[in-house]
Amino acid sequence: MSERVVPPAARRRRRPTKQGVVLSEKLIVETALRLIEEHGADALSVRRLGRALGADPSSLYRYFRHTDDLMLAIADELIGRTMSIWRPTGDWCADLRDLGLRMHAGALAHPRAAVLSSYRVTGRVHEIQAVETALGVLRDAGFPDAEAVRIYHAFVDQALAFGALDSANVSLPRPAREAEAEIWRATYARLPADTHPHIAATARHLVASMRGSAYPAALDLLLTAAATRLSEIRAAADG
Template sequence: MSASRAKAAPQAAARRGRPPSTSLNQGVILDAALALVDREGPDALTLRRLGADLGANHTAVLRHFAGKDEILLGLAERLIAEAMDGFAPSGGWRRTLESLARRMRAACLAHPRVAVLVATRVARRDAEFHGADVVVGALRAAGFGDRDAARYYRSLVDTSLALAAYEASVVALGSASREGDRLAWRREYLAVSPDRYPDLAAVAPHLAAADEDDQFETTLALILDAVELRAARL
């Protein structure tokens, strides 16, 4: 490569908005990783591809993260931080848990491909610790002792994240597949034989109305009703 072409290469990268490797930090790398997964899906996230998007050799990324797994934990933290941004507990323990669950769902749906990739991970970072402290604090305020607060915290968080990740995986599907599944509730289920499936046929007209929002709120209410019932027995 000629000297003029070598000089032009980094300038071209800069014009495309890529930061030079000397300006890399964890925040910049996570921004690029989040954008890459949002745009192209989990399989696109490799160290080499990430380095290329940043205009740097992939070894420059490894100066800030020990490997891809640490980047995934950083992305998990990003989702939690987005959910916790501006959050303040209020209105009693149940309303606190409801609000936090809805915020986490919103963050997962804003980045569905990222949520599918990292929802099962333990971020072990400040935003996660903050969220855990809020949930445990709400459960202790409900009257639970430390052991039960720890158990119910794990159950509540895992169930809420599983539900949000499931919904995110649906959002991450192609639009044709999503629409086909939605139509099934209004088409195939309405057409089931009442002789063969009498109970299903009886409720079939209501199945389409149980959309994603209804499913999330119903499941959340069922879980928190159970927690509230146990708190009342203390």
């Protein structure tokens, strides 16, 4: 899609497409997301998307100005899907852990889209809701505003980074993934102790751990550090 602005009032099309489908932003986003997951980033073209929708490609400009505008909508859709299944309990640490794990799982459910959208800031409704909610969890826990933002920043960037990293791995062809996983057993686990004492000493743990994602462990480390910081803040307030 190239830059081509259509006034908001003129964007909605109520007539059905050639396939009898009435276009909407939601339908376009869901179709684009499916195409990306099935065919990769190159599938996100106005021509291919129009064909999948059974619509004239030019009609898509009623909803999105260009491909990047659509990409932001896809990123926001992924955020919205995560937020729709997350329910806070009032335990800030447990709630953020659950949210982080759901964000990571959501990325792995749509790995190709997650790789493309993990570094984007959408400014759209679902992202705004997520930022507001996460900051509320931290502020309600007792973090001062500056600390709440600092921890939120680390939390969300960690989740997005691991989501992109692990999604990129999941997107590799299966033989490539299996070959990389096998390196830990076939290469690292066989290094001799006289030349690589630390690898040799921890080899069985490397084989067991390095094939999976480090995100749960990294998330726990971050939340433990945040809890320690909150204890310090409370102690300073009491003192």
